[in-house]
Amino acid sequence: MSSTIRQRVEAVALPLAGLITLLLLTLLFYYPVGRVLSEAVWRDGAATAEPIAEVLTDPFFFGVLAQAAENPAVLWRSFEPHVLRLSLPLTDLGIAVTYPFPDYRLGLFGFTAYQALLSTLASVALGLPGAYVLARFEFPGRRTIRSLTAVPFVMPSIMVAIGFIATFGRNGVVNTVLTGIGLQPIQVLYTLPVIVLAHAFYNAPLVARVTATAWESVDAGTAETARSLGASPRRAFFDVVLPQLLPAILTGALLTFIFSFMSFAIVLALGGLSLATVEVWVYQRVSQLDYETASALATLEMLFSLLLTYAYLRYEARQRAESAARPPERKPLFGRLNADRLAVWGYVAVVAVVFVTPMASMVIASLTGPDGFTLAYYRFLIERQTTGAAFQIKPLTAIVNSLLYGAGTLALAVPMGVLLAVVSTREFPGSKLIDTLSMAPFAVSGVVVGIGLLQGLVFGTTLFGYRFTVTGAVAVVAAHAVAAYPFVTRNVAPLLATIDRSIVESARTLGASRTRVLLDIELPQVFAGVLAGAAFAFAISVGEFDSTVILASGSSAYTMPVAIERFLGRRLGPATAMGCVLLVVTAVSFLVIDYFGEGRGM
Incomplete structure (x- = not known):
């Protein structure tokens, strides 16, 4: 190939690759999603906003905000001890009973945002100490542990649900231990706290990973300068270090909120319809062939999530700076016990309960039968492969x-x-x-x-x-x-x-x-x-x-x-x-x- 032809090919290669990428995105994403969302703006062969308007004005979906469309006074009355109680007959869903839904003061969207906010707070609370340990302490296997912090984030949700069932179920590890020491078993499955904890399992390692990267790029000289000018270690942290970490913390929090807001399998498996979020209700409506309502809900959810995604991109852009010339020196984790190391080992104990126990419980459940240790479940997998229909x-x-x-x-x-x-x-x-x-x-x-x-x-x-x-x-x-x-x-x-x-x-x-x-x-x-x-x-x-x-x-x-x-x-x-x-x-x-x-x- 002559140099002229090669130069011409190179000149068009990047634009051509961009065009192919655009076509792929259109075919694989925008067209399928647009096909689903068109149900929200198309009725009887004509464009309409009625499906979305019906969702926006339905108290089940937006609670007092929907009521405010007709009576704005409800907005300030909602701050009084007033709860919008909903109990829906599910005969149209194939269930011939009245199912008690949770109290949604702000409706389905409000509850979805509320559980996402709780999940975000829990994830940040669990993730920040992990970021501190990874960024400020040196210990054998630190890099490997840092890589493995991303594993929970991409674990299939159904597997995490199994781990939490094996941990907190009626015959799970936690209740087995409690009954073994003479205490009453607890029931946390199908409650909001277990959903929040499962979301933290997913997202706290992401918060730790993002924040640890930012922490490692903090220039140690800035904190030392503040200390030399008379600032206490606590003041130096809050005035010098924390402002540099804040964009990363907010980035992790934004991602956590988005993922928790759109959570599906975790909520469905650990909460069911009694703690339904928007995503679960979209799936439920689709299963009942109510595509119009499902599409309207999905459209509103997508618009809200796009706004959050845009905010995430803006925060990430602010972090695109060159690395610090001198990152802070890490301290050895193992050594004479002091307040710092004692706090770290306390955090390790919490991590063992929240992150290790569900996965360990799943492993134990796969090796434990009614009569103790067994490989029967793994033999079942082999037999299903060789003799199954x-x-x-x-x-x-x-x-x-x-x-x-x-x-x-x-x-x-x-x-x-x-x-x-x-x-x-x-x-x-x-x-x-x-x-x-x-x-x-x-x-x-x-x-x-x-x-x-x-x-x-x-x-x-x-x-x-x-x-x-x-x-x-x-x-x-x-x-x-x-x-x-x-x-x-x-x-x-x-x-x-x-x-x-x-x-x-x-x-x-x-x-x-x-x-x-x-x-x-x-x-x-x-x-x-x-x-x-x-x-x-x-x-x-x-x-x-x-x-x-x-x-x-x-x-x-x-x-x-x-x-x-x-x-x-x-x-x-x-x-x-x-x-x-x-x-x-x-x-x-x-x-x-x-x-x-x-x-x-x-």
């Missing part, structure tokens, strides 16, 4: 599917994520809007994406007189790639932003094309971030449940999380055994970050 879930098939879908997700998500990271770090008219829209999967639930792909691609869509359809497996990979590529973008973009632009401009001045600069100069410098993003993408694909359970229904395209959910319908033992297999796969994928990614990324 064709229509039954086969464990090896689920494992192979998960790994193949993970590979397919990498092939789609990594190039898309890297290209969008490049776009997000360039300044041009509309760049912020493109950056926000590219992060839309953060703000759209997997349930909505799964339903849209099912209706639009699996069931088929007519275009130019031809009906296009795809298999369930292709749709699953598409849903996984959509969920995963933002994590590649968020791992790569901050590193791209720190590259010295003078080097890039010098290469361009010497005649290098934009594509050649990206391949030869920029990507080699951010390769650790690409690998970290790839590890996130793979783990997210392996553990994704919300869209997969919809797309794999009635087909052989099921994955390990779907197999766990199906086994859970029979009994807890086989589900915990399958959960342990998935736990190993998820943990191993994140050791890639420790070995190759050097702890970088989200």
Whole structure:
């Protein structure tokens, strides 16, 4: 190939890649989601706002805010000891009883935001001490533990639910210990506290990871200067260190609130309809074929989440600064016991209860039967694979599917994520809007994406007189790639932003094309971030449940999380055994970050 042809190819390569990415996003995300949301603005063949207006003015969904549309005085009366009590007859849902719903002063959306706020506070309270330990103490295995802090964040929600059931259930570890020492068992399942605790299990490690990175970049000289001027250690922390940590804390809190607001499987498994959130109610309405209400709810939820996602991107942009010249020196964790180390070991005990116990309980449940230790549940998995009927879930098939879908997700998500990271770090008219829209999967639930792909691609869509359809497996990979590529973008973009632009401009001045600069100069410098993003993408694909359970229904395209959910319908033992297999796969994928990614990324 002549140099002229090569230069022409390089000149169009990046714009062409951008166009292909845009087409993929349109096909795999915007069209399916738009198909679902169109139900909220389309009735009887004409555009209308009535479905959304009906939700906004319904006290069940918005409580006193909906009532205020007719009587504004209710807003100040709501501060009195006044509760809007709702009890809905569920005969239209196929249940011939009256089910007591919780007291929603602010309606379904208000309760969803309330539980997300509690979950955020719990996650920050648990995550900040972890960030302090990771950033300020040195101990063997610190880097590995830091990498493993991301494992809970990408664990399949159904597996976390099993862990909490095995821990806090009627015959769980906690109640077994309580009855063994002569105390009364406790009932925390199907309560708000256990949902908040499960959300903290997911998100506190994310808060710790993000904040620890910021803590390590604090210049030790600024605090030392404050101390030399007479400030106490406490004053130096609050006046010098904390302001530098605040953007990272707010970033972690915003992400936690978004994920808790959109939580589905955790709330459904540990709370049920009695503690329904918007996401659970969307799924419930879809199951009753009430697409109009479900679409209106999903539209409002998406708009709210998009606003939060935009705020997250703004806070992240503020953190894109060069690393400090001299990070603070870490203290040894092991040594003479003092107040600092005593607090750390107290925190370790809390971590053991909140994070280790659910997973340990799942492992114990997979190895414990009515008569004590047993491998029967693992033998069940082997026997199901070799002798099970064709229509039954086969464990090896689920494992192979998960790994193949993970590979397919990498092939789609990594190039898309890297290209969008490049776009997000360039300044041009509309760049912020493109950056926000590219992060839309953060703000759209997997349930909505799964339903849209099912209706639009699996069931088929007519275009130019031809009906296009795809298999369930292709749709699953598409849903996984959509969920995963933002994590590649968020791992790569901050590193791209720190590259010295003078080097890039010098290469361009010497005649290098934009594509050649990206391949030869920029990507080699951010390769650790690409690998970290790839590890996130793979783990997210392996553990994704919300869209997969919809797309794999009635087909052989099921994955390990779907197999766990199906086994859970029979009994807890086989589900915990399958959960342990998935736990190993998820943990191993994140050791890639420790070995190759050097702890970088989200």
